[in-house]
Amino acid sequence: MSFLELAGTRHSCRSFRHDPIPDNVLQSVLEAARLAPSAVNYQPVLIIVVGDGELRDSINSSYEKDWIQNAPVLLVVCGDHSSAWRRSDGKDYCDMDVALAAGYMTLAAGDIGLGSSWICDFDAMQVSKLLGTPSHIEPSVMLALGYPDDAGVTASPARERRKALDEIVRFGRYV
Ligand SMILES: Cc1cc2nc3c(=O)[nH]c(=O)nc-3n(C[C@H](O)[C@H](O)[C@H](O)COP(=O)(O)O)c2cc1C
Structure with missing residues (x-):
């Protein structure tokens, strides 16, 4: 699949099968974050992987939508x-x-058949407390990850839900 095919067909997945994600598959997604560029290559990104268990249940409660529970x-x-x-x-x-690390991971996930969705509308204070992160480490994005439950897919491909190119591009000056 070409890059534009991948980017044009992916969509947020909020419905997952129960199948676990094999370690090597998860590693590939994490590797994409490692490869993402960052300002001056300072790489100020840290990813905390949370599977199931008590901690996970508590983190689920930081986001008000139930679908988060389905993501392995x-x-x-x-x-x-x-x-x-x-x-x-x-x-x-x-x-x-x-955002770059998270974006790379969503694309890598799509490339290997995993579904994902960004979650930012969570209680960051609560997550920070639960994970024990110090004040300079900010949990900014949660990515729900898993094999998509095709029965739950309702979204059309990204390319059909975006503004036209001439609405987002200007050549030369603003006006
Ligand atoms: C910065 C950011 C924050 C987001 N936060 C949430 C969220 O809290 N909950 C959610 O269901 N989706 C969230 N999303 C997913 C977007 O709603 C979704 O990407 C957008 O509607 C476009 O749809 P698509 O990903 O299917 O192409 C977020 C996406 C981004 C980039």
């Missing part, structure tokens, strides 16, 4: 604000580095 694995993608690059005006690029 949650990847909590954290940004380390103590090691992220800051521009001279102080802007911290940690979130962008986290």
